[in-house]
Amino acid sequence: MSRAGRYALGALGFALAVLALAPAGSAAAAGQDAKHTVWDGNRTTPAHLIPLRDENDAPIIPTETNPLPYSARFTCGPCHDYKTIQGGWHFGAMTATKSGRPGEPWIRFDPKTGTVLPLSYRKWPGSYDPKAVGLTAWDFTLLFGRHLPGGGPAEPSDEEVLAHPEARWNVSGKAEVNCLACHNRSGRQDPSEWAKQVLRENLRWAATAAGGVGEVGGIASRLKETWDVYDGPNLDDHEWAVAPSVKYRTVDFDSKHRTFFDLNYQPSDDRCLACHSVSPKDEARWSADADVHSTAGLKCADCHRNDLGHAIVRGYEGEAAETGNRTAGSFTCRGCHLGENEAGEKSVVPGRLGAPLPKHTGLPLVHFKRLACTVCHSGPKPKEGFTRVRTSRANRLGIYGIATWATDLPAVIEPVYAKGAGNKIAPNRLVWPAFWAKMSGKEVVPLKPEDVEAAAGDILTPEERIAQTLVALSQVMAEDEIPVLVSGKFVFAPNVDGGIDASERPGAKADTPALWGIRKGEDVLALVPEFDPAAADKDPAVETRFQEFLQALTTVAGAPGQPVIAVKKTLYRLVDGSLDMSEAPAELAEASGPGWLAEGKFLTLASDFDLRTVTAKAGTEQTLTEEQVALVLGTLARSAENADFVYISGGRMFRLGKDGKLASKSDAAAEPVTWPLAHNVRPVQQSLGWNGCTDCHSGGSDFFFTKLRGTGPLLTANVEKRSAASFMGLGGLFQRFFGLSFITRPLFKVVLAVCAFVIGSLVFLAGLLLLGRLAGFIEKRSEP
């Protein structure tokens, strides 16, 4: 074939290919358009009057029997590509290839075992991969699903589900990406309801309930693992193991079974703050200020924006280069306010959202090189001992109901100024990790709290035992009576959660012996009053009460023996349900008060170990004593030969020495975990430096010299102590010297100004002289 012929055939083939592909291309474009990937230019949010679809992509008829909960994948998915959204910042941690700047880790907090373990699927320093510490997606979802917006670990892959048959995904379903969690404008959106449903393992129902779309009843966690959503209601049990079900708000549906979603394109701040609130621990709500940007009328999503991929702009310097999203550079502090990228080049669009240009009058340039904007402008101002804050996710804030969800622990501290990316100092939040671990060579492998608890046996439960006793006694108390245990300076009383609360007794001595008593108003009376059992005129009511107490104490689970009351060599006990009074055997002659009779021995109602432990911890935030830690470490060591176990708390690593005593040392695994903070941004008048250089540069400024003590669940004096400057990688001595130099600065400036004036004047005069002579003016004037 000639060359011309080959060309002609080639051209024909190409034309045919184009013709053949053209319809496919159009179809693809149409498909893209249906997903609304390209903005049509209109700035309004369309009314979302849409039909609901369930997880089988079947339409939901709200009035039919046992409808399934709605599925975001199939209800929102037809217009908004679900798979694209799944890769977003809030949902894609498990599969993300880039971790980005460290953020707040999930913190597994278990007070009983003294665990404060930072976890993250992202590779952030100090955080452990949940998989590495034995947490499956199921475990993670139940622990942290309360503040997850669905997706991610709450919507695991089929491989993950099959790999962990012990998980109950089949019963609970998966918690799909919950679009309403962020985009619902309706006041019905209820994060507390979401948390409640997650805890009930009603994962597939959680979005429906939390969004106010329908009312969800039943508790999946009580159902057998063989239950399936298609099984419908549990016919065997209508009270306890009730299968989850939805009752849709039919009033919101039209005749075509479409319901109205009141949605925001940009989520409102309330939606973000449900999971991202941070507040000083002891501040009253009315006095807490909002971020200056919020006060100015901006919404979180104005800066933290995203496209359909939901790769939220986090707003840190370097993000644009890291993610390839160049727009992100406009939404850093520097980008918006100065129009600069991280290298200081004027390459981004400045002044977006009306950001004012800061003057920074008189501020030396080194501050811009060495400090992030947030150092002077964000977080609480530095103060002695730092500021303790609570965050939504760490301290379980924002979940309302009868039970109290919020906790003061773990202790989150801010602002800790630490050197971060680009060697710049930035304010950080900080938490000291605490956990039990097994040493694998030099590697520290955290143990699961459940495993520690199982190994520790009774060592970790003295509070529970005392609470059980007090709760048992409270069954036979009058309305105005509360059973209490008085020990040391504290009075312990049962609380509604089945635990004990300690209150300090003013003026009491620390060595006050333990006394079981009854609190009536302000008074505490002895449970076993002073009386003579042998007296003829004894009050019969006392023995009646003894019988009640003994009957109540028989209900204490795991009691070490039979309940008895010893009074002056007389032993009261129950025999066949009746009060029996007998002379105490000689070996029990010294026994006194309520107790347990076990194998012929009298045991006090609470053991010395229990009393010592609860009394030591009373009035503190700590949940473990050194004695407990030593005992648990001993138990763990006995459970596995040649294994080395440690406990980490307060910045120290504790292990049992060869002498059986607890010893501590510093270790990398005990180092605090930090993550940069950006909000709240303070008004300019509250920024550091507003009052001058001495806001930071003085001989004893809190910025450089406040001290941080390691905190943790262990009650100990062996905690790590750090100065603020040490986190910055700066020498404290130099900063103190440099700070002191600011005392003489005003004088120095005056001297320099005088010198400059004198030198400048004489140079000026010399110049004038030279000019005058060159021009011949001076010679002429000096002529007669």
Place this chain on the structure above:
Amino acid sequence: MMFTIIVLLSVIGVFASLAFHRFWTTREETGATILYAELLKKYAAWLALRTIQAARKTSPKNWWGAGKALPLWRLPILEKWLYIGLYGSFAYLAASGFFFAIFIPRGLYGFPLVGHVMAGGLFAACLALIVVFKGRYFISVPKPVNLSLALFDPGKMGITADRVKLAAFWLFVLAGFLLALTALLPMLPILRTAGQKFMFEFHRYSALVSALAATVYVDLEAFGARRS
């Protein structure tokens, strides 16, 4: 980087010029040719030879001897300490400033910076006193100029070593004034970031001018006096 390049070029330029001045004014062979290439060759040979000679002569003992022989030590007490203050502070300022600017990416920081600030104050005070008490000895009396083409003839400009020395002194004083000013202004609540940046750069270049002027002055003072 730009500053480093300018510093290097300036230093090379000034040293080469001063050396050439010495070569031109002290060596007889300069009159043997009018060919620039030949002259340059002779200059290079002389410079190499002098460098080797100087290197051979250099030893701590010789430096110590040269230092002890300085007329500074024979000055009246106040004057002596004034000059010690000026020379000492200037030497530290130049050494710390240029070393950190050229070799340390972070720039001047820490205790060297504190020392730099303190030395800066001392330098400004000493310089002010010297200008007040000694400035009068550096005022020359040029003739009034006449408007003619001779103004553009280098041969008739009257550029002499003494005049260059005087100019170097006043340039040093002017640079000292600018150094004090550019150190003072950023410390006052006057300048914004752009102003601060400008002052920072201006301070560096003033320091360069100051160092070069001092070099020229010292060279002409030391070697000019020996020749005369």
